[in-house]
Amino acid sequence: MTKLNLSAKDILQKEFKSKVRGYDPVEVDEFLDTIIKDYETYNQELLALKEENHRLVNKVDQLTQSQATLSRMKQEVPNPSSVTNFDILKRLSNLEKEVFGKKLEQPSSSSSVNMNEQARESLSSAAQKFLDNEDLGATRRY
Numbered sequence: 770m771t772k773l774n775l776s777a778k779d780i781l782q783k784e785f786k787s788k789v790r791g792y793d794p795v796e797v798d799e800f801l802d803t804i805i806k807d808y809e810t811y812n813q814e815l816l817a818l819k820e821e822n823h824r825l826v827n828k829v830d831q832l833t834q835s836q837a838t839l840s841r842m843k844q845e846v847p848n849p850s851s852v853t854n855f856d857i858l859k860r861l862s863n864l865e866k867e868v869f870g871k872k873l874e875q876p877s878s879s880s881s882v883n884m885n886e887q888a889r890e891s892l893s894s895a896a897q898k899f900l901d902n903e904d905l906g907a908t909r910r911y
Contacts, residue, residue: 777805777812868892 780801787794868891 775808777808780805780808 783801785791785794785797
């Protein structure tokens with residue numbers, strides 16, 4: 770920024786030499802007072818703008834750091850779209866077919882206690898198969 774040649778104080782203290790046919794000193798003083806007021810107003814506005822600029826630069830730096838942190842966090846998070854709801858529902862359907870399909874195939878002459886025990890074993894083995902599936906590993910984390 771260029772250096773200012775005059776300050777408000779310099780303008781106020783400026784003395785002009787009088788000549789026979791010179792300017793009216795009162796009128797010159799009034800004009801200089803107006804210039805001083807404008808000069809001080811511009812100086813205050815300049816300081817306010819510098820402060821605002823400094824504040825905004827700090828905010829941009831802070832947001833840039835936040836964005837960098839978020840992008841790093843986003844890279845670390847596994848992609849949840851690898852296992853969709855459709856895949857989970859499909860696996861659940863296969864599990865139900867496995868459990869209830871075997872239950873329907875059993876002879877009707879067996880006792881209800883035997884049937885309940887076999888259904889429990891069937892459900893347990895089907896659930897174990899389901900949990901052993903490698904694709905489900907990502908689902909367990911969520």
